[in-house]
Amino acid sequence: MRQITQATKVVKEEVIGSDFFDDPHKYYRRWRKNGPVFRVVRPSGLPHWMVIGYDEARTLLADPRMRKDVTELYEIVRSVSPGGSGGASEDLSSHMLNSDPPEHSRLRKLVSREFTGRRIAALRPRIEEITKNLLDEMEGKDEVDVIEDLAGPLPVMVICELLGVPFDDRDDFQKWSKILLDADPNVDTAAISQKMSDFLEGLLEAKRADPGDDLLSSLCVNGDESDRLNTKELVAMAFLLLVAGHETALHLIGNGVYMMLKDREALESLRANPDRIPAATEEVLRQFGPVGWATMRFTDEDVKIGGVTIPAGQLVAISLDAANHDPKVTPETPRLHQLEDNPKHLAFGHGIHFCLGAPLGRLEANVAFTQLLQRFGDMRLADPDFFPEWRLGFMRGFTSLPVRLK
Numbered sequence: 001m002r003q004i005t006q007a008t009k010v011v012k013e014e015v016i017g018s019d020f021f022d023d024p025h026k027y028y029r030r031w032r033k034n035g036p037v038f039r040v041v042r043p044s045g046l047p048h049w050m051v052i053g054y055d056e057a058r059t060l061l062a063d064p065r066m067r068k069d070v071t072e073l074y075e076i077v078r079s080v081s082p083g084g085s086g087g088a089s090e091d092l093s094s095h096m097l098n099s100d101p102p103e104h105s106r107l108r109k110l111v112s113r114e115f116t117g118r119r120i121a122a123l124r125p126r127i128e129e130i131t132k133n134l135l136d137e138m139e140g141k142d143e144v145d146v147i148e149d150l151a152g153p154l155p156v157m158v159i160c161e162l163l164g165v166p167f168d169d170r171d172d173f174q175k176w177s178k179i180l181l182d183a184d185p186n187v188d189t190a191a192i193s194q195k196m197s198d199f200l201e202g203l204l205e206a207k208r209a210d211p212g213d214d215l216l217s218s219l220c221v222n223g224d225e226s227d228r229l230n231t232k233e234l235v236a237m238a239f240l241l242l243v244a245g246h247e248t249a250l251h252l253i254g255n256g257v258y259m260m261l262k263d264r265e266a267l268e269s270l271r272a273n274p275d276r277i278p279a280a281t282e283e284v285l286r287q288f289g290p291v292g293w294a295t296m297r298f299t300d301e302d303v304k305i306g307g308v309t310i311p312a313g314q315l316v317a318i319s320l321d322a323a324n325h326d327p328k329v330t331p332e333t334p335r336l337h338q339l340e341d342n343p344k345h346l347a348f349g350h351g352i353h354f355c356l357g358a359p360l361g362r363l364e365a366n367v368a369f370t371q372l373l374q375r376f377g378d379m380r381l382a383d384p385d386f387f388p389e390w391r392l393g394f395m396r397g398f399t400s401l402p403v404r405l406k
């Protein structure tokens with residue numbers, strides 16, 4: 001462990017082992033002893049600051065000195081780690097989540113009206129219908145994979161319909177999106193980014209020529225020359241909405257079903273009291289939210305936080321997962337059926353980048369949990385000693401969840 005001396009304090013530099021994703025809380029418990037803000041080096045060699053306290057995370061997520069501009073971000077990443085970040089290309093990543101105001105405000109405004117609580121609530125009947133159809137297909141089987149049969153296809157179908165992306169292409173774009181999010185150092189992510197870009201560019205070209213009644217078509221043709229997105233911006237926007245719209249909700253549903261299967265009493269109680277499911281969903285988000293770490297930020301100037309000063313131009317990762325487990329905020333862990341109020345959490349982020357799709361993600365999870373418990377109340381883990389195969393990278397969830405329905 002290296003140490004960096006500051007005027008205020010000695011900051012320890014922790015090394016993240018390759019076993020981190022199996023049990024990040026083992027690390028968080030140990031790290032808490034060092035304070036809420038310190039330095040880490042990832043298994044890939046990328047060094048950066050890490051924030052694990054709830055108050056510090058919430059403060060920094062809303063701090064305009066924590067910048068996101070993609071060009072500057074990638075430059076800093078390359079300067080500290082010549083191999084880069086290993087994730088999606090800079091072009092694909094040039095979207096609102098990697099931009100600062102006023103650019104961010106311009107991009108978010110173009111799509112925000114499609115994701116308001118009211119707009120999303122109107123999708124409920126269709127989401128219920130898709131869920132029912134998926135459960136119909138599960139009926140009759142003794143064993144299913146909740147990820148493959150429900151948690152995966154439901155959000156993909158919904159976001160495909162909203163954006164106007166052909167569902168038949170899902171095998172390709174899901175595979176590419178998983179590789180780009182996991183940033184697997186053993187895979188040529190540049191080639192995968194190119195495939196994703198080519199796919200989206202072709203799709204957008206077809207929409208420009210023959211617009212449909214969907215969000216990507218309206219982004220292609222609506223507005224005047226001055227505020228219409230150019231091709232690079234459109235591809236990045238389509239990438240963000242498509243990927244953020246399905247990867248996250250997939251793991252929210254998967255993680256929630258897993259938690260219910262591990263606590264039979266909670267499962268039975270939620271089945272009998274479905275009005276308690278929305279609060280349970282919030283607790284799933286808190287305890288086991290699908291986005292472990294917020295996307296990378298960098299400091300625009302020296303930022304004092306948690307007893308240390310992060311110098312200007314440094315990378316900062318904020319662990320939403322660690323913040324949501326901060327014992328100062330949630331000293332005890334409630335069970336899913338015993339929540340009186342919605343728990344406080346940062347699973348959707350905070351500040352200007354607060355998740356645009358939060359109403360949609362919540363609705364999909366609530367519908368999936370409600371219908372699954374009603375239809376298959378006797379379901380059990382196929383293997384009581386099931387040990388998940390965890391996603392790598394900042395997504396928190398697993399790739400399969402085998403369940404016996406009867």
Ligand code: HEM
Nearest residue numbers: 096097244245248249294295347348349353355356357361
């Ligand atoms: C279901 C669970 C979901 C979770 C836990 C989640 C989590 C998050 C988080 C933590 C952020 C902020 C990241 C940061 O500040 O670095 C975010 C941003 C975003 N999410 Fe979600 N998300 C979910 C679902 C969705 C869905 C269904 C969509 C639909 C398209 C979506 C679209 C977005 C977009 C566009 C942003 C960027 C907002 C901005 O930069 O202004 N998310 N999400």
